[in-house]
Amino acid sequence: MDQNKHSEHHHVTGYGVYILVWLGLIALTSITVTVAGIDFGMVALAVAMTIAAIKSALVINIFMHIKFDQPIFKVFLLVSGFTLIVIFVLTFFDFTYR
Amino acid sequence: MANGTVAVSEKTFYEESTNKYSGILSWLLTTDHKRIGLLYLYTIGGFFLVGVVLGLLMRLELIAPGETIVDAQTYNSLFTLHGVIMIFLFIVPGLPAIFGNFFLPIQLGTNDVAFPRLNLLSWYVYIIGAVLVLISLVLPGGPIDTGWTFYIPYSVRTSTNVSLAIFAAFVLGFSSILTGLNFITTVHRMRAPGMGFFRMPLFIWSLYATAWIQVIATPVIGITILLVILERTFGVGIFDPALGGDPILYQHMFWIYSHPAVYIMILPAMGVVSEILPTFARRTIFGYKAIAYSSLAIAFVGYLVWAHHMFTSGISDTARWIFSLLTFIVALPSGVKVFNWVATLYKGSIDPKPPLLWVLSFIFLFSIGGLTGLVVGSLATDIHLHDTYFVVAHFHYVMFGGTGTIFIAGLYYWFPKMFGRMYNIKWANIAAALYFIAFNMLYFPKFILGYMGMPRRYFDYLPEFTTLQEISTVGSWLMAITIIIIVTNLIHAGLKGKKASANPWGGVTLEWQTTSPPPLHNFNRHVEVNHEPYDFSQLKELEYDSK
Ligand code: HEM
Numbered sequence: 001m002d003q004n005k006h007s008e009h010h011h012v013t014g015y016g017v018y019i020l021v022w023l024g025l026i027a028l029t030s031i032t033v034t035v036a037g038i039d040f041g042m043v044a045l046a047v048a049m050t051i052a053a054i055k056s057a058l059v060i061n062i063f064m065h066i067k068f069d070q071p072i073f074k075v076f077l078l079v080s081g082f083t084l085i086v087i088f089v090l091t092f093f094d095f096t097y098r
Numbered sequence: 099m100a101n102g103t104v105a106v107s108e109k110t111f112y113e114e115s116t117n118k119y120s121g122i123l124s125w126l127l128t129t130d131h132k133r134i135g136l137l138y139l140y141t142i143g144g145f146f147l148v149g150v151v152l153g154l155l156m157r158l159e160l161i162a163p164g165e166t167i168v169d170a171q172t173y174n175s176l177f178t179l180h181g182v183i184m185i186f187l188f189i190v191p192g193l194p195a196i197f198g199n200f201f202l203p204i205q206l207g208t209n210d211v212a213f214p215r216l217n218l219l220s221w222y223v224y225i226i227g228a229v230l231v232l233i234s235l236v237l238p239g240g241p242i243d244t245g246w247t248f249y250i251p252y253s254v255r256t257s258t259n260v261s262l263a264i265f266a267a268f269v270l271g272f273s274s275i276l277t278g279l280n281f282i283t284t285v286h287r288m289r290a291p292g293m294g295f296f297r298m299p300l301f302i303w304s305l306y307a308t309a310w311i312q313v314i315a316t317p318v319i320g321i322t323i324l325l326v327i328l329e330r331t332f333g334v335g336i337f338d339p340a341l342g343g344d345p346i347l348y349q350h351m352f353w354i355y356s357h358p359a360v361y362i363m364i365l366p367a368m369g370v371v372s373e374i375l376p377t378f379a380r381r382t383i384f385g386y387k388a389i390a391y392s393s394l395a396i397a398f399v400g401y402l403v404w405a406h407h408m409f410t411s412g413i414s415d416t417a418r419w420i421f422s423l424l425t426f427i428v429a430l431p432s433g434v435k436v437f438n439w440v441a442t443l444y445k446g447s448i449d450p451k452p453p454l455l456w457v458l459s460f461i462f463l464f465s466i467g468g469l470t471g472l473v474v475g476s477l478a479t480d481i482h483l484h485d486t487y488f489v490v491a492h493f494h495y496v497m498f499g500g501t502g503t504i505f506i507a508g509l510y511y512w513f514p515k516m517f518g519r520m521y522n523i524k525w526a527n528i529a530a531a532l533y534f535i536a537f538n539m540l541y542f543p544k545f546i547l548g549y550m551g552m553p554r555r556y557f558d559y560l561p562e563f564t565t566l567q568e569i570s571t572v573g574s575w576l577m578a579i580t581i582i583i584i585v586t587n588l589i590h591a592g593l594k595g596k597k598a599s600a601n602p603w604g605g606v607t608l609e610w611q612t613t614s615p616p617p618l619h620n621f622n623r624h625v626e627v628n629h630e631p632y633d634f635s636q637l638k639e640l641e642y643d644s645k
Contacts, residue, residue, distance in 0.1 A: 072286070080314050083401055090402065090420070091350055097414035 011068035021062045028055050110518065114618040116214075129214035130618065135200030136516070137221050142196060145187040145228065146505075150581060152180040157540075157574035160567050163559055173557035174243035175258075179235070181246025182263065186270050187228055189501050190359060193366035194277055194312075195224070197508050198305045200516060202281060204609045204616060205299045207290025207625035212283035220276035223269060230266035234259040245555060247356075250337040250348040254329050261327050268323045271316045274362070278312030281305050290608075292627035296390070299607045299631045300383065303390040304369025307397040311358045311365075315401070319355035322348070349411055353404035361400040363497060364464075365393055367504035368435055371457050374511050375439055377605040378454035379446025382632040385438040392431035399428045406475050410484045418477055425475035432468055436461065451603065452526035456507030459534050463499030467492060470545065485555075488548025494541045503533075506584060513588060514598030518615040521591035525583060532580040539573030606636050 032051050040047060061067040066074060111132050115124040125133055156176050159166050168176065199217065203210050211217050235241045242263040244253045253260050285306050289298070298306075326348070328334050335341025337348040368389075376383045383389065405413060405421040439461060448454070470492045474480045483489065514520050543566040548554075552563050559567065601610040606629070612621050629636055 079310075083314055086401060087354055090405070090417075091354075093420050094346070094350070094405065094413040094417035097416040098412075 011065070013062065013065075013068075017062065021058050025055055025058060109617060110613065110615040111618045112615060116618070127218070129210070129218055131199050131203050131211050131214065131217060132516075132616065132620075134217050134221055135196050135198075138191065138195040138199060138224070141221075141225065141228070142188055142192055145183050146192075147581075147585075149180055149183040149188055150578070152176055152183070154574055154578055156180065157571045159557055160559070161571045162568075163561055163564060165557070168557065170557050171243065174245075174555070175241040177555055178242050178245050182231065182242070182267070184497070185246055185359075186267050187224075187231070189363045189497055190274060191224060191270075191277070192363075192501065192505055193370065193508065194281070194305055194308055194362075195220075195273075197301075197370065197512060198277070198281060198366060201512065201609055202284060202302060202305055203288070204612065204620050205302055205607055206284065206288060207293055207608050207621070207627060208284070208288040209619040209621075211280045212287055213280050216276055217280055220273045220280070223273040223276065227266045227270035227273060230262060230269060234262040234266065237262065247352060248326065249352075250326065250329070250343075250345045251339060253326060254338050261330050264323045264326060268320050271320050271323075274312045275316050278309035278316075281309040282313065285309075290625040290627050296387065297627055297629070297631055299369075300372035300386070300389050300393075301366070301369035304365045304372070304393045307393040308362050308365045311362050311397050311400065315355050315358040315362075318351060319359075322351040322355065325351075346408070346411055346413060349408050350405065353407045354401075357404035357407065358397075358400045360496070361396055363501045365396060367460070367501040368393065370504050370508045370511070371439060371460060372435075373605075373607065374453045374457045374507060375442045376632040376634075377511075377603050378449045378451055378457075379443050380449065380604065380634055380637075381442065381446045382630065382634065383438070384441035384444075385434070386630075386632070388434050389438050392434045395431040396428065399424070399431065403428055403475075406480075409477055409480045422475060422477040426472065429468065429472060436465060436468075449604075452523060452530060453507050453511035453603070455527065455530040456503055456510060456533075459530065459537075460500060460503040460507065462534075463495055463503060463537060467495030467497075467499055470495065483548060485553055486548035487544040487552045487554055490554045491541045491544035491548060494544070499537060499541070503537075506533075509588065511603070512609070513591065514602045515609055515614050515616070517592050517595075518598055518613075519591050519595035520598045520602060521587050521595055525587045529580055529583045529587065532576060532583070536573050536576035536580050540570055540577055541573070543567070543570045543573075601640055604637055606634055606640065607631055611640060 028051050032048060035044070035047055035051075038044075060077065066077060111130055115128060115133075116130045117124060117127050119127060125137065128134060128137075155167070156173065159168050159173055159176075199211070237259050239257055239259045242258050242260050243256060244258075244260060248260065248264055253264075285298070285302060325336050329337055329343070333341060335343045337343040337345055339345055372383055372389055403421060403425045405417055406425045409418055409422070470488070474483055474489060474492060510521070510526055544552075547563055547566050547570075550563065552559055598614045600612065600614050602614075603610070608621075608625065608627075609616075
């Protein structure tokens with residue numbers, strides 16, 4: 001279809017950025033492992049999930065290029081992410097009150 | 099609306115292929131969406147008939163109390179296989195893979211789906227899944243006997259071939275995801291000039307909503323299945339209570355997919371209804387936008403209600419009332435559709451051809467199915483009715499009476515376009531009448547039986563249920579006769595039927611504006627859209643004679 005629209009947005013990310021993000025991911029992973037050793041009680045899950053969310057955001061935006069792509073893809077991803085959150089919340093209505 | 103010239107070919111897509119082969123290879127290696135749609139039609143249609151035979155065998159067993167033709171273990175395998183075939187091989191792929199593949203590009207005014215090879219791959223993946231199911235039947239261990247829901251802990255304990263059979267469901271899921279991806283991309287990228295989102299036929303809207311469910315929900319069943327296989331092979335203890343697992347977690351994960359999946363089954367059917375009604379009422383659909391948006395609403399709300407399958411499983415009270423409440427909300431967008439359909443008929447100039455008769459059957463049967471859904475969706479009544487024949491009746495009314503009926507309606511509607519030949523209208527009408535009687539005879543007694551306490555998935559029953567069970571079995575014979583009439587009529591038409599014109603019904607969506615059957619690239623002209631989808635004022639310009 002509209003060829004120009006695609007090529008305009010072509011974005012090149014330098015190796016430096018990739019390596020930084022990679023180091024960031026490794027750091028976050030080690031934090032996850034360390035935190036798992038501390039007894040946070042009910043909050044432990046929330047902490048682990050938050051770190052995981054940050055990691056996926058990095059991978060999706062940088063490695064998968066979503067940050068530089070057309071907005072429609074972000075919409076698609078947000079729809080999926082939102083559905084996932086809704087499913088988690090609803091499941092916890094059972095698990096928490098059982 | 100036609101103008102501009104494109105290389106004109108007189109050949110149909112049967113006579114011209116996308117590859118250099120002829121004969122069977124030109125089909126097996128085709129990337130033409132129409133041929134792939136037909137490949138799906140033959141395979142899915144074949145499995146439907148196998149499923150029907152298994153259903154008939156069960157009904158025969160149930161004609162009298164005690165063991166009649168099969169023992170308990172065989173009966174367990176029969177209903178499991180019947181369920182697995184009907185769900186995973188027939189009703190989930192059915193409408194999108196057959197009619198979606200064939201008509202989505204044509205109705206959008208384009209020449210193929212966005213990824214034609216991926217499309218062919220999805221058919222092969224479907225075939226691999228189907229073959230795995232068949233292999234699981236003959237391997238030592240015996241056919242799977244868990245019911246189509248594969249509930250833990252039984253599915254971990256039984257020695258039958260559970261792992262292979264559910265792996266087949268996993269593979270079939272991939273086929274579904276590929277089709278979904280293809281449709282979403284095609285809708286976004288390949289609409290003909292002038293075809294805005296709100297000029298798309300409602301069948302496309304419903305396929306679009308369905309595709310989103312296919313893509314987002316199907317991975318959940320994939321993960322669940324892999325976990326069950328892990329559990330069976332290594333005893334990891336995620337679900338098995340004996341190992342500290344949580345069996346209810348399995349039910350959550352299973353229904354997080356399988357409930358949205360019931361909308362994968364019904365949404366495309368609702369789309370077909372919205373195509374057939376305007377054509378045979380000769381007027382535009384009532385509430386176009388309401389119907390389009392209600393498809394998206396159903397797709398979304400469909401994610402929020404899964405635990406209504408689990409009211410008696412031991413989930414928390416809070417979850418029970420929340421899910422019961424949410425369940426009632428799904429009835430709203432479905433109601434929007436039913437009222438709009440009926441309003442479309444109002445003051446229309448009705449032309450009672452076979453496709454319309456089937457749609458009228460659908461509205462009646464699906465309404466019964468939908469309303470009894472509210473009965474089992476209410477917490478209090480479900481405690482009594484859960485796992486009884488009431489549920490069996492309810493889901494046959496929605497799946498068979500809903501989607502199954504529309505599968506046949508769609509065949510009758512689009513057959514002349516797909517094959518370029520017309521079937522015998524008189525026999526089609528007779529089949530429609532028989533079907534309606536057979537269907538209600540076969541399944542209505544099950545509502546009463548369920549209310550009286552007949553549990554589902556039993557090969558035997560108490561003597562007081564005999565009369566109703568017998569009525570149901572006789573109904574199943576009538577159903578068998580009906581299906582034979584339908585299939586014979588269509589096969590005969592395909593081989594020897596009268597040539598059909600380009601627009602035998604007087605439809606106005608794009609598929610009626612090309613030859614029957616269409617040429618390889620769908621249109622022999624440049625397509626540009628400057629009408630609403632159901633604007634019957636175009637009919638004068640189109641090649642249509644009402645005789
Ligand atoms: C002639 C047609 C059919 C007949 C005679 C028939 C009959 C039956 C019978 C007797 C049962 C078992 C009830 C029990 O013991 O619990 C059953 C279960 C079932 N049927 Fe059908 N059926 C037919 C068509 C269909 C269709 C078209 C679908 C789906 C589109 C379908 C889906 C199912 C499912 C999902 C089950 C549940 C299996 C399980 O319990 O795991 N059936 N059917």
